[in-house]
Amino acid sequence: EAGVTQFPSHSVIEKGQTVTLRCDPISGHDNLYWYRRVMGKEIKFLLHFVKESKQDESGMPNNRFLAERTGGTYSTLKVQPAELEDSGVYFCASSPYDGFGETQYFGPGTRLLVL
Amino acid sequence: QKEVEQDPGPLSVPEGAIVSLNCTYSNSAFQYFMWYRQYSRKGPELLMYTYSSGNKEDGRFTAQVDKSSKYISLFIRDSQPSDSATYLCAMSANTGFQKLVFGTGTRLLVSP
Numbered sequence: 046e047a048g049v050t051q052f053p054s055h056s057v058i059e060k061g062q063t064v065t066l067r068c069d070p071i072s073g074h075d076n077l078y079w080y081r082r083v084m085g086k087e088i089k090f091l092l093h094f095v096k097e098s099k100q101d102e103s104g105m106p107n108n109r110f111l112a113e114r115t116g117g118t119y120s121t122l123k124v125q126p127a128e129l130e131d132s133g134v135y136f137c138a139s140s141p142y143d144g145f146g147e148t149q150y151f152g153p154g155t156r157l158l159v160l
Numbered sequence: 161q162k163e164v165e166q167d168p169g170p171l172s173v174p175e176g177a178i179v180s181l182n183c184t185y186s187n188s189a190f191q192y193f194m195w196y197r198q199y200s201r202k203g204p205e206l207l208m209y210t211y212s213s214g215n216k217e218d219g220r221f222t223a224q225v226d227k228s229s230k231y232i233s234l235f236i237r238d239s240q241p242s243d244s245a246t247y248l249c250a251m252s253a254n255t256g257f258q259k260l261v262f263g264t265g266t267r268l269l270v271s272p
Contacts (some may be wrong), residue, residue: 078260080260087166087262087265088204088259089262098189104259149206149258150206151196151203151204151205153201153203
């Protein structure tokens, strides 16, 4: 069974540009989460999808971040325009709809560097 | 103040040692407690999870939760070089749909 995949693995962009990160969850997993780790800090929750609906987006830093999950399958996280403080590792995780969402399976992350 | 505190290490031990990793937390609403292991350039991998207080054992790993002290621990027996990684504690107050709150992670180095 394929795990959570994320694309790209690395992205280097200039301040003001737009970047779109993609996450493909494990097949059949209704729950999809985005997290972010900035350098030297802990991994922080960004938002949570159940299928195509946003269940909790309390961790989204500001309106420069837009997350979508088309048809309840893959998800994208777009940053527009990117700022220096957006640099970090963006993780995606998924879990099945079984009432025990603590079993989150993480992808390898996308390393974003904004110059 | 962070909700979850974790010593970043690094913690260096010889092969075969017993390793103790710990986290403290401030939110008394946390009910689910998890330990993740993360190798370099990889995503976090779930090792163990426990609900509320108590102990849970899985092979060489034992997780302990003391809610009265707001303190959780992960013990690794007979540590191996392959255990060298960053260990992250995580916790959640929800049931089902989990918004995980992580510690910063402790880097563990096990030397042969």
